[in-house]
Amino acid sequence: MVLQRRQITDATATARALDYSLKRWGALTRFLDDGQLPIDNNWAENQIRPIAIGRKNWLFAGSLRAGQRATAVMSLIQSARLNGHDPYAYLKDVLQRLPTHKNHQIAQLLPHRWQPLHS
Numbered sequence: 001m002v003l004q005r006r007q008i009t010d011a012t013a014t015a016r017a018l019d020y021s022l023k024r025w026g027a028l029t030r031f032l033d034d035g036q037l038p039i040d041n042n043w044a045e046n047q048i049r050p051i052a053i054g055r056k057n058w059l060f061a062g063s064l065r066a067g068q069r070a071t072a073v074m075s076l077i078q079s080a081r082l083n084g085h086d087p088y089a090y091l092k093d094v095l096q097r098l099p100t101h102k103n104h105q106i107a108q109l110l111p112h113r114w115q116p117l118h119s
Contacts, residue, residue: 047078079111090114 061067
């Protein structure tokens with residue numbers, strides 16, 4: 001890449017792409033040193049795609065506070081998914097428990113610690 005870069009004019013898109021890659025060469029090749037690291041970040045990209053697609057729609061949440069609330073709910077839903085829970089079942093159960101749940105035990109309702117009640 002270094003030899004190729006020397007042959008290309010500075011102001012071109014190819015030169016910028018090569019410069020970008022060369023400056024980040026250590027990070028781009030990190031997966032070679034650790035076999036547990038993925039070669040790409042496709043999984044992470046796919047996880048955030050729904051949020052990125054809806055971003056323009058969410059500009060009209062109504063107010064800053066409404067946007068903050070929407071963010072909290074979306075975070076809970078995605079966290080529930082990542083922890084293997086059905087988001088609807090998780091939210092339904094948590095919202096039913098909240099009125100009688102003890103304040104000092106609220107952490108039990110977070111997605112990574114939540115256990116559904118068996119009826």
